[in-house]
Amino acid sequence: MKSKKTAFTLIELLVVIAIIGILATVSILSLTNARAKSRDAKRAGDMKQVQTALELFFNDKNRYPTAEEWNTGQIFSTSTIGTSTYMQIIPSAPTPADGSCGPGQNSYNYAPIGDGNNYCLDFCVGGVVGQLDSGRLCATPAGILNGSCCGKPECSPIVYGGQSYNTVKIDDQCWFKENLNYGTRIDGVNNQADADAGTFEKYCSGNLDANCIVYGGLYQWHAMMALPQTCDSTDCSGQIQALNHQGICPDGWHIPTDAEQYILENYLKDLGQSCDANRSNSGDCISAGTKLQVGGTSGFEGLLAGIRGFDGSFVFLGTRAYFWSSFINGTDAWYRLLASGDTAVYRYYLARTLGFSVRCLQN
Numbered sequence: 001m002k003s004k005k006t007a008f009t010l011i012e013l014l015v016v017i018a019i020i021g022i023l024a025t026v027s028i029l030s031l032t033n034a035r036a037k038s039r040d041a042k043r044a045g046d047m048k049q050v051q052t053a054l055e056l057f058f059n060d061k062n063r064y065p066t067a068e069e070w071n072t073g074q075i076f077s078t079s080t081i082g083t084s085t086y087m088q089i090i091p092s093a094p095t096p097a098d099g100s101c102g103p104g105q106n107s108y109n110y111a112p113i114g115d116g117n118n119y120c121l122d123f124c125v126g127g128v129v130g131q132l133d134s135g136r137l138c139a140t141p142a143g144i145l146n147g148s149c150c151g152k153p154e155c156s157p158i159v160y161g162g163q164s165y166n167t168v169k170i171d172d173q174c175w176f177k178e179n180l181n182y183g184t185r186i187d188g189v190n191n192q193a194d195a196d197a198g199t200f201e202k203y204c205s206g207n208l209d210a211n212c213i214v215y216g217g218l219y220q221w222h223a224m225m226a227l228p229q230t231c232d233s234t235d236c237s238g239q240i241q242a243l244n245h246q247g248i249c250p251d252g253w254h255i256p257t258d259a260e261q262y263i264l265e266n267y268l269k270d271l272g273q274s275c276d277a278n279r280s281n282s283g284d285c286i287s288a289g290t291k292l293q294v295g296g297t298s299g300f301e302g303l304l305a306g307i308r309g310f311d312g313s314f315v316f317l318g319t320r321a322y323f324w325s326s327f328i329n330g331t332d333a334w335y336r337l338l339a340s341g342d343t344a345v346y347r348y349y350l351a352r353t354l355g356f357s358v359r360c361l362q363n
Helices: 010-061 209-215 221-225 258-268 288-292
Strands: 075-078 083-087 109-113 118-125 135-140 143-146 158-160 163-165 167-170 173-176 282-284 320-329 332-339 345-351
Touching: 010 075, 010 083, 010 118, 010 135, 135 258, 167 258, 173 258, 221 320, 258 288, 258 320, 258 332, 258 345, 288 332, 288 345
Parallel strands: none
Antiparallel strands: 075 083, 109 118, 118 135, 135 143, 158 163, 167 173, 282 345, 320 332, 332 345
């Protein structure tokens, strides 16, 4: 009796292929996570080695290295006996950046303080490493601190367009303390003109100049970015600077990126609270929302200016604040939302034709 040959059916083959696909995806994700953890472990290990070398230098010279000595790429000193080398090559941060660390933060930034009796050394890790929190950190002789502490910008009031703006330093970011109020007011039913030629227009809630004085202007995304009006519905990514896109802001200032907005909310969240950089249409980062609103402890004074809607109407004045970022998502753009009585900060994307508030960030 002849035995029948067996073969896979189409359904069985599809099931096998699906399983292989799932296993491959899981393997790739696991490998990606493992590589990110490995890079973070190197960053943390580098800091321990550099701190040890800096202390040996201090014991020999009774001071920490100058910026010029650091820039030689080694940590060494010439003592009465001879030249002592404590670190042959100062390590560089591994690439790419991980987690909420932007490309500009993925470096080891050293600076001596005072007469060399102290120092700060900024670095950034994408995830939790031992006792270290994720995000930007600062190594000092006293240990490692949360947040950046080197090279913080001066944060002084600025006059722009005939109006004086107060500023506030939060961690190492310097923000406008008021919503931007720059440009010529137009009626809320009209669209803002092309802004790439230097003509800036704004909406005022209720079409009242008085509301712009109090709450600042409301801007369509293209107007804020100083791009043609067509950029409210087309890609235009080639015209967007990844970092420090000035847009409607004054010289030396720029439209915040989605990542820079995350740095702000992550810094202000309560200890132990989650703050997902990739959340979408959800609130997180408790109690950053409260701290960012008027009267909050951050000094950001986030005014609840509402929005200009698709139909030219104005809504949510006094109850919500919407702040554009420079980052797009399809035909939309990412933004942050603060709501009256809500301790969270909401992250989502909406059509660029809406009118939102703008806060400038120092370069």
